[in-house]
Amino acid sequence: MAVMTYREALNLALREEMRRDPRVFVMGEEVGLYEGAYKVTQGLLKEFGPARVVDTPIAESGFTGLGIGAAMLGLRPVVEMMTFNFALLALDQIVNSAAKMCYMSGGQYNVPLVIRGPGGPAAQLAAQHSQSMETYFYHVPGLKVVRPTTPMDAKGLLKSAIRDDNPVIFIEAETLYPVKGEVPEDPDFVIPLGQAIVRREGTDVTVIAYMGMMYRSMEAADELAKEGISVELVDPRTLRPMDVDTIIGSVRKTHRVVVVEAGAGFAGMGSEISAFVTEHAFDDLDAPVERVTGANAPMPYARNLEKLKTPSKDKIAAAIRRVCNANGS
Amino acid sequence: MAKTIPERKGPSALGVDAELARRLLHDMLLIRRFEEKAAEAYALGKVGGFLHLYIGEEAVAVGATSVLRADDYAISAYRDHGHCLAKGADPRRVMAELFGRRDGLSKGKGGSMHLFDRSVNFLGGHAIVGAHLPLAAGAAFAIKYEARDAVVVCYFGDGAVPQGEFHESLNLAALWKLPVIYLCENNRYAMGTSTDRALAQTEIWKFGQTYGIPSEKVDGMDVLAIREVVGRAVARTRRDKTPSLIEADTYRFRGHSMRDPAGAVYRTKEEVEREKQRDPIVMLRERALKAGILTEADVRAIEKDVNDRIDEAVAFADASPEPPDEELFTDIYKED
Numbered sequence: 001m002a003v004m005t006y007r008e009a010l011n012l013a014l015r016e017e018m019r020r021d022p023r024v025f026v027m028g029e030e031v032g033l034y035e036g037a038y039k040v041t042q043g044l045l046k047e048f049g050p051a052r053v054v055d056t057p058i059a060e061s062g063f064t065g066l067g068i069g070a071a072m073l074g075l076r077p078v079v080e081m082m083t084f085n086f087a088l089l090a091l092d093q094i095v096n097s098a099a100k101m102c103y104m105s106g107g108q109y110n111v112p113l114v115i116r117g118p119g120g121p122a123a124q125l126a127a128q129h130s131q132s133m134e135t136y137f138y139h140v141p142g143l144k145v146v147r148p149t150t151p152m153d154a155k156g157l158l159k160s161a162i163r164d165d166n167p168v169i170f171i172e173a174e175t176l177y178p179v180k181g182e183v184p185e186d187p188d189f190v191i192p193l194g195q196a197i198v199r200r201e202g203t204d205v206t207v208i209a210y211m212g213m214m215y216r217s218m219e220a221a222d223e224l225a226k227e228g229i230s231v232e233l234v235d236p237r238t239l240r241p242m243d244v245d246t247i248i249g250s251v252r253k254t255h256r257v258v259v260v261e262a263g264a265g266f267a268g269m270g271s272e273i274s275a276f277v278t279e280h281a282f283d284d285l286d287a288p289v290e291r292v293t294g295a296n297a298p299m300p301y302a303r304n305l306e307k308l309k310t311p312s313k314d315k316i317a318a319a320i321r322r323v324c325n326a327n328g329s
Numbered sequence: 330m331a332k333t334i335p336e337r338k339g340p341s342a343l344g345v346d347a348e349l350a351r352r353l354l355h356d357m358l359l360i361r362r363f364e365e366k367a368a369e370a371y372a373l374g375k376v377g378g379f380l381h382l383y384i385g386e387e388a389v390a391v392g393a394t395s396v397l398r399a400d401d402y403a404i405s406a407y408r409d410h411g412h413c414l415a416k417g418a419d420p421r422r423v424m425a426e427l428f429g430r431r432d433g434l435s436k437g438k439g440g441s442m443h444l445f446d447r448s449v450n451f452l453g454g455h456a457i458v459g460a461h462l463p464l465a466a467g468a469a470f471a472i473k474y475e476a477r478d479a480v481v482v483c484y485f486g487d488g489a490v491p492q493g494e495f496h497e498s499l500n501l502a503a504l505w506k507l508p509v510i511y512l513c514e515n516n517r518y519a520m521g522t523s524t525d526r527a528l529a530q531t532e533i534w535k536f537g538q539t540y541g542i543p544s545e546k547v548d549g550m551d552v553l554a555i556r557e558v559v560g561r562a563v564a565r566t567r568r569d570k571t572p573s574l575i576e577a578d579t580y581r582f583r584g585h586s587m588r589d590p591a592g593a594v595y596r597t598k599e600e601v602e603r604e605k606q607r608d609p610i611v612m613l614r615e616r617a618l619k620a621g622i623l624t625e626a627d628v629r630a631i632e633k634d635v636n637d638r639i640d641e642a643v644a645f646a647d648a649s650p651e652p653p654d655e656e657l658f659t660d661i662y663k664e665d
Contacts, residue, residue: 025474051474057504062463062497069467072452073402075474096457097464103660105445105453106435110663141661165663 002185007177009151010040010116013158014078016187018048021076024162027054027063028080028117037082038118038177064090064115068098068167071113078162084119084133084171091136098167099142114161116170120211121262121310123175127298130306132263137169138240138272144168144193145240149214151181153237156191164193173211196243198250202232205324206250208273209260210235213311217260220317229324239269247273248280255286256323262310265293287326292319343553343620347627350617353395353552355631357387357610360411362639363420367410367427367441370643371587376427379456380441383411385550385582388609389514390415392555393482396563402450402472402481404465407442408514408581409454412484417449420638421645430649437652438660452481458519459492461485462511466498469507473570480566481509482559488519490536491527502572503540510562510573511537514549520585521595537574549579550607580604 004012018024025048030037032045032055045053056063060081067077081087087094094115102110119133138145144166148154154172161168199214200221209217214235221231234250236242251257257277259270270291277289292311300306343350364382371380383390386408394403394415405412413423418434426433427441434446442456452468455461465483472479489495490513502509513533517524524531537544543565547558555577562573582605584592592601617623 057500059497059501061494062466062501065460065463065494065498066467066470066501069404069452069464069469070471070474071467072464073468073471075471092457092460093463097455097460101453102663104435104439104443105447105660106433106438107660107663108435108445108447109453144662 001182003180004151004183005177006151006154006172006179006181007038007040009155009183010158010172011042012183013155013162014041014044015047017159017162018044018052020187023074024076024078025052025054026078026080027056027067029056029058029082031055031080036080038174040177041080060086060089061093065093065097067113068093068101068111071111072101072109076112076162078114078116081115081117083129083174084117085129085131087115087117087133088136094137094143094167094169095140099140102166103142110165111167112165113167114158114170115167116158116161117172118174118177119171120173121175121294121299124301124303124306125299126301130299132261132294134169134171134239135263135268138269142167143240144238146170146193146238147210148172148237149176149210149235151179151183153191155183156189157193157237159190160193163190168193175212191237193238194241194243195238196234196236196246198232198246199235200231200233202230202254204230204254205256205258205320206232206234206247206254207258207260207316207320208234208236208247210237211262213260213262216311216313217316219313220320223313223317224320229320231320244276244280247277251277251281252284255284256326257285257289258292258316258319258323259289260292260311260316262294264296265291266296268293287323290319290323292316343616343622345553345622347622349395350613350622351627351631353391354610354613354617354623354628355635356391356415357552357613358631358635359420359638360387360390360414361610362635363410363414363424363642366639366643367424368587370427375647376441377429378440379407380427380587381408381585382581382583383408385604385608386514386516386579387411388552388555389512389549389577389579390484392552393512393559396556396560397482398479400450400479402452402468402479403484404452404461404468404481405454405484406458406461406486406489407454407456408486409442409444413444413446413451413454416446416451418444418446418451420642424642424646425649428646428649429651430646431652432645432649436656438656459485459489459494462489462494462498463501465509465511466502466507469502469509469572470505472508478567479508480563483509483511485511485513486519487513487515487517487524487533488522488527490533499537499540499542499572499574503542506570507572508566508570510559510566510575512559513574513576514579515576516579516581518585518595521589523595532576534574534576542572542574544574544576546576546578549577550609550612552609552613580607
């Protein structure tokens with residue numbers, strides 16, 4: 001184990017996979033000479049050269065489609081979106097080309113492609129650069145969608161994503177890049193896609209959260225522990241395919257559920273989790289599932305309004321108290 | 330543009346020998362008959378959805394494919410039957426795909442607009458206009474990355490030219506010197522919108538000049554002219570690893586799709602009749618006969634062979650079962 005930042009963990013994953021497989025290359029805006037807008041690709045150009053660290057012009061649809069075509073012929077591109085907001089320019093390529101190629105061709109052509117970059121709420125970047133993007137992708141059969149919360153997950157999941165034979169949407173977070181944590185240095189260390197993790201064991205309530213919301217829920221859980229409420233925290237890590245079994249297993253243990261998400265609540269991840277918890281474990285529930293979500297508004301710029309947009313520790317703690325005090329048992 | 334054919338007899342008159350003339354005529358006729366049968370099958374309810382026929386444009390796919398190697402790639406839009414057949418796909422499996430049957434190229438899951446045949450390096454029919462142009466650049470990128478000398482031919486219509494992806498792809502292919510030949514089939518109408526209602530520059534080949542790409546225009550009804558122009562582009566692209574842009578001046582004799590059978594709202598009958606005088610199959614046949622390369626008996630033999638093969642394709646498609654219910658959930662992901 002080594003202690004490193006989330007950013008360094010991603011960088012190491014890229015380096016290891018590029019050393020392991022010559023078919024892996026990275027491509028995107030400013031990934032080479034500039035060493036990445038967020039420095040995730042720092043040093044890669046020097047180690048691997050311009051044939052494998054490819055600076056693109058600003059043409060998201062064009063270079064994403066180019067990555068898909070290269071993947072059809074067997075390369076394993078890692079396409080960086082400088083921020084995931086720009087992936088909307090490539091949404092047709094991702095949804096109509098990458099996700100459906102295997103199906104439309106009856107399995108003749110698959111697309112081993114990773115599209116990665118930061119998404120989610122950031123610091124005063126306003127409406128177009130600060131939003132939860134996973135909703136646009138996890139609805140689509142044929143895609144896998146990953147949101148890695150910790151440096152260890154960032155490394156282990158990115159390596160799995162690169163080795164996967166299917167298109168993987170891998171959304172990091174600008175706010176998490178400097179976060180430090182323990183990361184295995186073993187180049188064979190991977191975390192399989194589709195496996196949730198219980199980040200904190202508890203007995204009274206299951207809280208499901210990922211990325212920044214996981215850290216905030218952890219703080220809320222610390223606070224509630226002092227009040228005698230024992231919170232179990234589950235991080236799905238992969239949103240598609242979702243590890244339903246781990247989540248349901250936790251629900252059967254605690255009988256109460258709070259889902260926290262940064263994005264706007266309408267038809268969000270919380271809606272889906274709430275639905276399958278109800279379908280699979282209704283009889284185990286002692287209270288209705290509660291969602292704590294981002295406000296149904298675009299991201300404002302002003303600091304005070306921005307703070308109101310995303311769930312706070314207090315809001316999360318309040319929801320957990322409500323669910324625990326609900327009288328269903 | 331097309332060269333004037335000299336009035337001479339013998340193989341040199343056309344610049345092709347009897348074997349090649351026979352093959353070109355055969356391949357164009359095969360597509361024509363295939364499309365006619367597909368239209369019949371559509372009328373009978375055996376083919377559903379959208380069906381876009383290639384009738385009138387056969388010379389482009391056949392001429393271009395005739396100068397490719399088997400390890401070269403082709404990719405197309407939704408009017409893809411001709412390109413897929415020309416590249417060497419089995420007409421039986423293409424027809425079965427149109428019928429939505431298990432023995433179709435994609436087990437019936439792709440349909441008319443999404444023909445794929447990996448065995449002949451056909452990278453698919455793609456039905457979002459313009460979206461396959463970046464894919465073609467990507468295939469060329471992979472060829473270059475692996476230091477191979479194959480090329481990619483990307484067929485697209487005039488309707489893709491105003492899309493951003495046309496320009497993004499030309500820019501990337503030129504910038505990175507990718508071995509792709511962008512072959513525009515300008516049939517003058519994007520569905521019902523004529524090029525002069527869609528493009529500020531209707532000479533499509535000129536867009537290539539902006540990106541520094543060798544570009545030219547060719548008579549898309551003259552299979553020999555296409556061979557010459559595409560052959561030149563393929564040789565250059567293979568040798569120099571640079572893209573090419575070719576605009577083929579062609580015409581679809583039928584409507585945009587079976588839902589626009591006459592194609593008569595946005596173009597005149599006179600125009601359609603005039604363009605039919607340029608029928609690429611009739612032109613090649615007449616020239617080959619006149620030059621004495623093929624005889625009437627040769628032509629009849631080709632026609633019989635083609636008719637037999639297409640009848641066989643229809644019988645094969647008819648006999649193939651529907652895909653089993655389990656196929657709904659296969660191929661969504663490639664399993665390890």
